[in-house]
Amino acid sequence: MASNFLGGGHEVQPGEQPYEFFLTFRSGGRLVPSARFKKSAFSIIPGIFLLLLGLLCSSTLLFSAVTLPGDNFYPGWKKSDRLVTFTRADLYNYIDGGAELFLEFGFEKVYVQRYSSGDSELTLEIYEMETPEAALGVYLAKCGQETPLEGLPARNSGEESQFTILRERYFIHVNNFAGGQELLPVMLALARAALQNLPLDRPIALLDYLPNENLVKNSERLIRGPYALQPIFTFGEGDILQLEGQVFGVVGSYLDEKGNITTRLVIPYPDETRARAALEHLRQNFDPYHKILETKPSGFTFVDYQQKFGRVELKGSILDIQINLPQQPGLESCF
Amino acid sequence: MPKSRYKSMYPPFRFDRREFFKMSGTASLGLLMTRTLLSAEKAQTAPTGQAAAPARPATNIEEALRVPRTKYSLPGLFPGKVVEVHDPRAMDSESGKPSAEVIKGMFEKGIANLTGQNLKKSFDLFFTKDDVVGIKVNPVGAGLISTRLEVVDAIIEWLEKNGMKRQNIIIWDRFDYMLKDAGFTPERFPGVGIEGLQTMDEAAAEGKSQDNSTWLRPDGSHVSAPNFDQDVYYWADVEGPKDLAYLNQHVFNGKYSYFGKLLTRKLTKIINVPVFKNTGNAISMATKNIGYGAVCNTNRLHKPLFLDVCVEVPAFPVIRDKMVLNITDGLRAQYEGGPGPEAKFTYFYNRLFFATDPFALDMVCHRLIVEKRKSMGIQVNEHPRFTEYLRYAQKLGLGVVDDKMQHIRA
Numbered sequence: 002m003a004s005n006f007l008g009g010g011h012e013v014q015p016g017e018q019p020y021e022f023f024l025t026f027r028s029g030g031r032l033v034p035s036a037r038f039k040k041s042a043f044s045i046i047p048g049i050f051l052l053l054l055g056l057l058c059s060s061t062l063l064f065s066a067v068t069l070p071g072d073n074f075y076p077g078w079k080k081s082d083r084l085v086t087f088t089r090a091d092l093y094n095y096i097d098g099g100a101e102l103f104l105e106f107g108f109e110k111v112y113v114q115r116y117s118s119g120d121s122e123l124t125l126e127i128y129e130m131e132t133p134e135a136a137l138g139v140y141l142a143k144c145g146q147e148t149p150l151e152g153l154p155a156r157n158s159g160e161e162s163q164f165t166i167l168r169e170r171y172f173i174h175v176n177n178f179a180g181g182q183e184l185l186p187v188m189l190a191l192a193r194a195a196l197q198n199l200p201l202d203r204p205i206a207l208l209d210y211l212p213n214e215n216l217v218k219n220s221e222r223l224i225r226g227p228y229a230l231q232p233i234f235t236f237g238e239g240d241i242l243q244l245e246g247q248v249f250g251v252v253g254s255y256l257d258e259k260g261n262i263t264t265r266l267v268i269p270y271p272d273e274t275r276a277r278a279a280l281e282h283l284r285q286n287f288d289p290y291h292k293i294l295e296t297k298p299s300g301f302t303f304v305d306y307q308q309k310f311g312r313v314e315l316k317g318s319i320l321d322i323q324i325n326l327p328q329q330p331g332l333e334s335c336f
Numbered sequence: 337m338p339k340s341r342y343k344s345m346y347p348p349f350r351f352d353r354r355e356f357f358k359m360s361g362t363a364s365l366g367l368l369m370t371r372t373l374l375s376a377e378k379a380q381t382a383p384t385g386q387a388a389a390p391a392r393p394a395t396n397i398e399e400a401l402r403v404p405r406t407k408y409s410l411p412g413l414f415p416g417k418v419v420e421v422h423d424p425r426a427m428d429s430e431s432g433k434p435s436a437e438v439i440k441g442m443f444e445k446g447i448a449n450l451t452g453q454n455l456k457k458s459f460d461l462f463f464t465k466d467d468v469v470g471i472k473v474n475p476v477g478a479g480l481i482s483t484r485l486e487v488v489d490a491i492i493e494w495l496e497k498n499g500m501k502r503q504n505i506i507i508w509d510r511f512d513y514m515l516k517d518a519g520f521t522p523e524r525f526p527g528v529g530i531e532g533l534q535t536m537d538e539a540a541a542e543g544k545s546q547d548n549s550t551w552l553r554p555d556g557s558h559v560s561a562p563n564f565d566q567d568v569y570y571w572a573d574v575e576g577p578k579d580l581a582y583l584n585q586h587v588f589n590g591k592y593s594y595f596g597k598l599l600t601r602k603l604t605k606i607i608n609v610p611v612f613k614n615t616g617n618a619i620s621m622a623t624k625n626i627g628y629g630a631v632c633n634t635n636r637l638h639k640p641l642f643l644d645v646c647v648e649v650p651a652f653p654v655i656r657d658k659m660v661l662n663i664t665d666g667l668r669a670q671y672e673g674g675p676g677p678e679a680k681f682t683y684f685y686n687r688l689f690f691a692t693d694p695f696a697l698d699m700v701c702h703r704l705i706v707e708k709r710k711s712m713g714i715q716v717n718e719h720p721r722f723t724e725y726l727r728y729a730q731k732l733g734l735g736v737v738d739d740k741m742q743h744i745r746a
Contacts, residue, residue: 094541094581099676145672145681146713162679178480178679180432222715231616235719290720306720 067127067171069114070194075187081117086110105226105246106138107131116191121184123191128172133203134249138223140167142232147219152189155196161185164192169200210267210319211253217262220254224266233264234324237286242268242320243279250320259327266322273318280315294329302330393640396571400652401732408605410656412692413461414450416736418700419690419744421446426686427667434667436486439688443490446663446690449746459498462660463605469495470603471507474611474625474665475518477677481670482518483609487663487688491607492528502527508598510629511536533596534560534587534632541584551584558587564594564632565601570649576636586633593631599654606659608694612666612685612701613674614709618643618722619702620675622662622694623729626650643725650694651734662697664689671708683708695726695735700743702726 072079085095088110093100095111103111109129116123130136144158144165153159155168162180166173173195175188208221224230226246227239233252236242244250250268257263270276280300287293290306300314310326323330407413421442427434444455451458463469471491473483492505505528507520512532515521520530539545551559569592576582576589583589599606610625623646628634630649637645650656666687673681691697702723709716729735 096676099673143673160680162682165680176679178677180679232715232717234717235721288719307718 065110065129066169066199067112067129068195068198069112069125069127070116070191070197074116074194075118075190078116078118078123078187078191080114081122082115085113087113102142102228103128103130103139105228106223107135107225107246118187121179121187123184123188124174124176124178125191125195126174126176127195128174130170130172133170134205134207134223135225136167136170136172137205138225138229138249139172140165141222142229143172150189153192153196155202157192159188161188164188166192166196167202168196169202171199207249207251207269210251210269211265215255215257217254217256220252222252224250224252224268233266235288235290236283237288241283241286241288243275243282244268248275257327261325261327263323263325263327266320266324268320268322270318270320273315276315276318276320279320280313283313283320304329392644393573395573395641395644395648396569397648397651397732400648400656403653406657408462408657408660409653410650410659410693410734411695411736412660414692416693416696416741417450417691417744418693418697418742419446419449419746420687420700421449421690421746422687424686427684429684432668432684434484434486436489439484439486439667440490440493442688443487443494443663445746446688447494449744450690450692455494456498459494463495463498463500465499465501466504467500467604468504468506468602469500469605469607470598471505472606472608472610472626472629473507473509473515473518473520474609474629475509475511475514475520476675477611477613477670478514478517479519480677480679481611481613481668481674481682483611483665484667485519485524487609487665487667488520488525491609491663492525503529505529506531506598506603508532508596510534510596510632513538531598533563533598533630534558536585541581548580548584552580558583560587560632563597564588565597565599566592566594568595568600568652568654569593570595570631570645570652572637572641574636574640576633582635586635588633589636590633593633593637593649595631595652595654599630599658603658606655608659608662610662610664612664612669612687612689612705614671614705615675616722617717617719619698619705621664621701622691622697623647623650623725624675626655626659626694630655643722644728646698647695647725647729647732647734651729651732656734659694660692662689662691662694664697664701666701669705669708671705671712672714681712693735695729695737696741699723699726699735699737699741 069084087095089104089108092103092108092111095113107130109131111129112127114125116125128139130139140156147158148160149157150159150164153166155166157164157166159165161182161184162177164175173192175192177184177188207223211221222229222233224233224244225248226244227241230242242250248268248270250266252264252266255263255265270279284293284296284301287303291303294302294304300312303311305311305324309324310329311322311324312326312330314321423438423442425435425438426442447455447458451461453461471488473488475482488507495505496502507515507525507528508531509515510533512535515530515532522530535551537545537548537551540548540551553559564587571592573591575591576586578589588594608622608626610621613620615624627646627649634645650659666685666689668682669685670678670682672678689697689701706716706718726735726737730737
């Protein structure tokens with residue numbers, strides 16, 4: 002049965018198996034209709050046909066590894082509602098006001114399943130992202146101060162009302178909207194069951210762009226557009242760094258010997274031409290609350306609205322930005 | 337161009353309780369792009385010459401400003417004054433349940449400290465017995481971060497004790513089903529009016545149903561369209577999308593955001609009772625609760641005008657001259673993930689804030705939530721753009737947010 006790809010949220014019909022897998026094809030960055038197969042109904046011929054079709058029209062083939070826990074993942078607990086899914090086209094119907102961040106990082110689909118036992122209810126959300134970097138970006142933006150739970154085989158942060166979990170290209174929420182510690186064992190069981198068939202993490206080299214020395218632990222963030230950049234710093238209007246939802250940047254905080262916290266953004270563009278174009282766009286449209294102090298072809302220094310200093314430097318195809326500096330950086334050190 | 341002159345007040349009259357509705361929360365969207373008049377001016381004169389602010393869409397704010405003010409007009413009887421009342425017993429940290437008795441005491445303390453009068457004289461400052469008072473709640477995030485029923489209980493008790501009839505009190509929001517979800521039902525508040533300005537078919541909005549007959553009339557209009565006053569509107573030179581999903585949620589598209597008839601024809605006073613929560617780097621409290629809750633067709637406004645709407649909609653006399661009191665419910669607050677509910681970022685704050693001036697109130701609360709966000713290790717961008725709208729309000733004479741503001745901890 003075909004999933005409702007471009008339409009609204011999809012309800013899985015009664016009788017469908019709880020364990021399913023999904024195929025999604027991408028073509029030039031655009032999705033083409035995905036196909037859903039019940040495990041029991043999977044047949045070789047349509048599978049091969051779709052596989053060939055996907056290979057013909059797509060440079061990337063994404064296999065969804067989502068398997069939803071069935072009833073009795075914990076004694077007495079079962080599904081209390083139908084599975085609902087949302088795609089890029091209708092995610093805002095599910096998280097109105099919060100969809101933009103997911104879409105900016107690269108969102109594919111979310112699976113929402115409620116479970117209940119008596120009056121207690123939990124909700125499982127599995128967000129399938131384009132890449133592990135996209136999932137990490139959302140996780141770092143959403144996890145707050147990480148409070149990992151023991152016993153979960155994945156990076157996570159959790160407490161009695163919500164678990165936030167990262168595994169490969171999957172971002173997971175287990176929600177207990179009523180709160181209360183008594184459901185913690187059930188939440189753990191649900192999270193473990195959801196993780197069971199997801200692929201293991203792959204190393205993310207992007208974080209290596211941040212120098213390790215003096216890096217504040219767990220301060221790393223990713224950016225891929227203006228929504229993720231918003232809580233970090235205002236450089237100007239819109240997609241001021243020209244990330245275009247394609248280029249990832251990495252952000253970290255640093256503690257110097259005097260106790261000052263500074264922030265560094267490192268953005269590796271695909272090539273120097275794009276990096277230079279981004280630098281020029283930034284320079285020309287720099288937020289008027291800040292003042293550019295000195296400028297050269299390869300970058301500029303500035304003082305911000307809080308009288309703290311910053312430096313933007315082009316290094317080949319990389320834009321290296323430092324903000325919240327206590328003193329004006331010397332030009333000779335960076336240009 | 338606006339289609340006709342703005343009408344500020346209508347004689348109060350009763351109309352039938354009707355279908356109800358929902359509120360858009362696409363809040364973070366506009367934070368990226370919005371730029372208030374103040375910042376636009378600043379950009380034009382910025383010494384760096386780096387950036388020119390993008391043109392802000394025209395609005396009919398000038399029409400609102402031309403209407404003569406009354407003694408109740410914002411910033412109200414106590415410009416710039418904000419009273420904070422804290423009682424750690426208000427919310428039971430184990431059960432999460434509010435204490436009605438403690439909250440009532442906090443309410444009475446807050447009112448008395450705001451006005452400097454006893455409860456009876458305070459009532460007389462703001463109301464007459466014949467007023468029709470609308471209590472604007474925030475039901476988003478029902479039960480978790482929505483306006484506590486016990487706060488509304490305390491308000492109603494105060495109004496009733498001073499001679500106001502229950503039928504002259506109306507709890508309202510933009511969306512009917514949200515009120516119900518949050519516990520604002522006739523059973524819980526017998527004799528008190530409960531009204532949403534519009535209804536919305538949630539199933540259709542979430543794609544669970546292709547049946548639009550519950551909200552779409554054969555002539556292509558929304559069933560809640562008659563609930564909005566097409567003579568009283570906020571106009572902005574931004575088109576609302578023409579698709580059915582938008583119409584379902586926003587009743588109208590086009591360039592007009594009509595005020596609910598509840599406000600234009602029925603209510604004579606408004607008490608605004610928002611909750612204490614963030615929306616991105618900004619807040620979604622007093623001015624957003626009323627700015628985006630009193631009119632339809634709002635989603636179109638988020639991107640180009642987001643926080644300015646929190647100033648310009650309340651600048652219209654239908655709110656400016658009626659909204660006499662604001663009480664921010666900070667009993668359970670949310671410092672991150674807003675405006676939608678995110679349980680892990682909520683905390684028991686056990687505070688109520690009182691003001692006639694919603695802009696001063698929001699400025700105080702903005703500073704407090706920034707402190708909280710920092711203390712919780714959240715990345716905080718303190719760029720002035722996130723509070724520019726409050727200074728814009730002061731410039732329009734609607735609030736006092738500079739150093740003349742008073743933050744009193746009672």
